[in-house]
Amino acid sequence: MKRAFRVLFSFLLVLASLGVFISNKLMFMKKKDDDEIFNREKDAGHLVPDEYDALPKREVSLPSSFGYPLKAVLVEPHETNRYIIIAHGVTQSKTNSVKYMNLFLNRGFNAVIYDHRRHGESGGKTTSYGYYEKFDLKSVVDWLRQEKGPELLLGIHGESMGAATLLLYAGMIEDGADFYVADCPFSDFSEQLAYRIKEEVKVLPPKLLLPVADLFVRIRDKYSLSAVSPIAVIENIKNPILFIHSRKDDFILPSMTEALFEQKKGPKKLFMAENGLHAQSYSENREHYEKVLDEFLEEYVYDEDDGTGTASPPSDA
Known part of the structure; x- marks a missing residue:
């Protein structure tokens, strides 16, 4: 006994x-060191410090619904009601979002880049891979609409965990943006974790x-891992989604994005990049990435002109 x-x-x-x-x-x-992220993005040509410093912008601290501050930067070089919110991936920071911000600034959008909970300068004790982060994204959306009024043409771009976060936000809380760009999301966190355990732990x-x-x-x-499942809620998202993934991604498998694309009802577009590993679709396929983004915006976003005159791309885009 x-x-x-x-x-x-x-x-x-x-x-x-x-x-x-x-x-x-x-x-x-x-998490990755802030200086490491800055130097990597600068060396890749994604962030030119002098150009970034010259942008009209202001740093803001807005409250999460869980009590910690979310640190963001509002960048407004254009007189427009078009805005994009950029959500970075796990271990990264808003510095990683600058390259995507620049894509949209060049297309006549203003932008908000922000740090997820427990990343960069934001508060929060844990990372939850989209579970709590989706509520923080809502806080960012609510703040922007309060600041700029309800008549926004609003998009959300996310990379990796940021992409999963925007899908969970749109599928579980509110379909609160006019369009989404989901770059290399996982479809289900339990499935993703099982794959990583199989690859890394083995024994x-x-x-x-x-x-x-x-x-x-x-x-x-x-929270439960099963509650972090974009594919379980993707059918709730009615607004257009551009799905992006690299075919060579061996961290989050491209089949996850393909499954999300298949499950999504209504307006959608899929870009499977030929080059690059995880979260490298833009870096390794820049011209094609921009071309597909322009096609998506022309087909699903700019055609949604509400009479404000802001739904057509600027002449210098």
Whole structure:
């Protein structure tokens, strides 16, 4: 009896240690250094410091519904009601969003770039891969509409976790933008996590680790991994989505975006980039990326002219 108790106690101790370890990895994923992101984007030509510094902009701190500040930059070089919000990926910061911001600035949009919770300068203790982040995105949308009025032509662009976040926001909270660009999202976080466990851990099967991870995330961060599933809510999104993924992405498989595209009803477009790994579709296919974006905007966004005169691209775009 004592031996059986010791065995059970040892098993539970190992299970608890494993649960704490995995949930720590998820909730507190190591972020990239801000200087590393800045230098990488500068060296790639995505961020030219003098040009960025010269843009008319202001830094803002807006409240999350969970009580921490969200740090954002409002960039407004144009007299227009067209705005784009950019949501970065996990481990990144709003500096990573500058390249996408520039894409839209060149097309006559103003922009908001912001740091997700626990990233960059924003508050928040944990990363939740879109679960809490979708509410923060709503806070950014609400703030922008309060600042600029309701008559906005509004888009949201997201990369990786940022793309999953915008899909969860639009599918679970409100279809609150006129269009979306989802660049390399995962379709289901449990499925994504199972794939990463299989690729990186190898010695322990996902079927063993996923229930443990889910249990400890539920206890410690108050949500279930199964609640982070863009594909479960994609049918709720009526407004147009441009889906983008690199065929060579081996971190989040391109089949996830293909599945999301198939499940989405109504206006949509798919761009499978030939070159680049994860989150490199723009960097490695710049001309094609811009061409597809222009086609998407022409087909689904600029045609939605509401009489304000802002739905046609500017002459210098």
